[in-house]
Amino acid sequence: MKIAVVGTGYVGLVTGTCFAETGNIVTCVDIDQEKIKKLSSGQITMYEPGLENLFLRNQKEGRLMFTQSLSDAINGAEIIFLALPTPPGEDGAADLKYILGVAEDLGKLIKPTDYKVIIDKSTVPVGTAEKVKNVILQSSAKVLDVGKNLSNAFDVVSNPEFLREGVAVEDFMKPDRVVIGTKSPRAIKIMNELYAPFVRQGNPIIFMDEQSAELTKYAANAFLAVKISFMNEIAQMCERLGADVDMVRKGIGSDERIGKRFLFPGIGYGGSCFPKDVQALAKSADEVDYDFQILDAVMKVNKEQKLHLIPKINSFYSNNLSGKHFAIWGLAFKPNTDDVREAPAFVIIDELLNAGATVSVFDPEAMKNTEYVYGNKITFAQNQYDALRNADALIIATEWNEFRTPDFEKISAALKSNAIFDGRNLFENSQMENLGFHYESVGRKAITTLRK
Ligand SMILES: NC(=O)c1ccc[n+]([C@@H]2O[C@H](COP(=O)([O-])OP(=O)(O)OC[C@H]3O[C@@H](n4cnc5c(N)ncnc54)[C@H](O)[C@@H]3O)[C@@H](O)[C@H]2O)c1
Structure with missing residues (x-):
């Protein structure tokens, strides 16, 4: 054809x-x-x-x-x-x-x-x-x-x-x-x-029919955004109640009615689809005089979730980030893409720069697209370890596979504060504790051991 x-x-x-x-x-x-x-x-x-x-x-x-x-x-x-x-x-x-x-x-x-x-x-x-x-x-x-x-x-x-x-x-x-x-x-x-x-x-x-097909797409994306946001709220509860979101995730995901996928908490969804589609469905609801309450909550939860690591970082540095230098691993809104539209990493970069900190970044594919946005306001590293040079702490914003089993010795040797703020829960708490990192993630206990 x-x-x-x-x-x-x-x-x-x-x-x-x-x-x-x-x-x-x-x-x-x-x-x-x-x-x-x-x-x-x-x-x-x-x-x-x-x-x-x-x-x-x-x-x-x-x-x-x-x-x-x-x-x-x-x-x-x-x-x-x-x-x-x-x-x-x-x-x-x-x-x-x-x-x-x-x-x-x-x-x-x-x-x-x-x-x-x-x-x-x-x-x-x-x-x-x-x-x-x-x-x-x-x-x-x-x-x-x-x-x-x-x-x-x-x-x-x-x-x-x-x-x-x-x-x-x-x-x-x-x-x-x-x-x-x-x-x-x-x-x-x-x-x-x-x-x-x-x-x-x-x-x-x-x-x-055409109408049902058109609505099916919005329903699919909005449902997934609800699922992610629900888990992000459960993660917030875990942090406050001392539970471990990984355990809760496994506990509920094995229920066939819930399913294992889309249950990973993190620093919010981004990309070119979920944010705009949730917003557009909410607007469609407005137009037919329907108050689609879950969607309003999802948008609010996601906006706040993108900032989830910021209070943790602030608190670790006694609310003074001025002069601090951060390495960020991951810029794309998710792994295996160079798409940075609505990327949570950008919200973190903005917050750090506004607070007077400096930032070095590395992403396997999204460097060029990030450069279009930030130009020379941040430093673009050659590789993930190069980003750590002179950094006080490491922040993980995208769960690229190559970040999952890094050389922790190298990380530890490079970071001034030996601190990792992980927005994607890449590492095990026990491992981080043994390695002596200060390690904060999403929906899990903070590891506060400090070697340096
Ligand atoms: N990106 C995704 O993962 C994804 C998944 C499912 C659905 N969608 C939907 O598919 C649609 C397209 O998304 P995308 O991510 O491919 O967008 P995109 O921005 O990557 O691509 C759109 C392309 O259309 C071109 N264009 C604009 N006006 C044109 C015109 N008059 N004639 C010819 N080309 C023109 C642009 O130059 C651009 O190359 C959107 O509605 C999006 O919501 C996207």
Whole structure:
């Protein structure tokens, strides 16, 4: 099948590459000239495990192309994916200007005799498929001859994306489920064919109406944000009551109704999805006069959780961070990505700089994206140990695997205060106690042994 993917960011590039991998001819289009230039010349524009190989192979085989022209991209393509940004507007609602702008352009390009399925992969509020359809019809009416229209020339389908950054290729190639919102038999047939190679193990393609598909995506992300925030609140209780959140996590996670995943406490969720999607769902609720109380609590809990380590650090240094130097390991909002959008590490950096401290950072993939934000306000280290040079303490903000079993001798020798503030609970308390660190984490007893 011939496919156009509009928007070549995280979702668009993974979508385009994975559909090319199953033999389709894919053209990805983006308005970002630099991005298209790089991709066209075989340079990948983001870090995502496993993606580069697929990208290079399919590009070489002529199944994956890049262009800046929407018209070229959709020419001959029966399938058009929209993988466009839906950032929060000023009021917190999803801003649909990118999606509706492209819908307007599509209305002028689609021909009445040339059927297309337009598939919305972006995360959008309920009613967006209907809006896209209306904008296309209205825009086409401006260019079509009298008596002609596009009413039988296209269907708009909602196909929310559930991939997780860091394991996006795996998630896309073997999805737990594919959700498709459409009532059009023609679109259903095409979507079934398109996704068949991805569900060979028997995972379901769930067909539903457009509205339910649109809400499913928000419900999924909001539920996960609730789960994380709930555990973060349990961690707060553990610290106050002397319980150990790791034990509580294992104790509840073995209950099948609860499940083991998404129960790890930490310094809050970030990224390009959960924060904006929780906010957008709350706004959608407002618009239909429903007070979605859990969501307000989740947003509040998460904002506070990002600051969780700060009072601990302040207290350790008697509320005087001026002149102190901190090493931070981990900048990306989670491991295996270079995405720093809404990253908890940035909240910590801001707090430390405001308090008069200085900061050295290291992240295996997110250094460049962090440099765009902080420039020379912080020091960018060559590796995780280089970040420790002249540092008073180490702060861990992202749970990269390579931070899990570090050389503690090296850490101890470098740190002036021998203190580690761990926002991701990477190490065991007993181990830290034996090694003589001052060690504070999330939802567990503080280890206050001091060797220096
Ligand atoms: N990133 C994720 O993990 C993830 C997962 C599931 C769903 N989503 C949703 O998917 C959507 C896209 O997210 P993303 O992370 O890929 O965004 P992104 O910002 O990484 O990429 C969006 C791309 O669209 C391009 N673009 C903007 N206007 C355009 C236009 N008129 N024509 C062509 N290209 C245009 C931008 O230049 C950018 O490259 C959002 O709604 C997001 O919520 C994201």
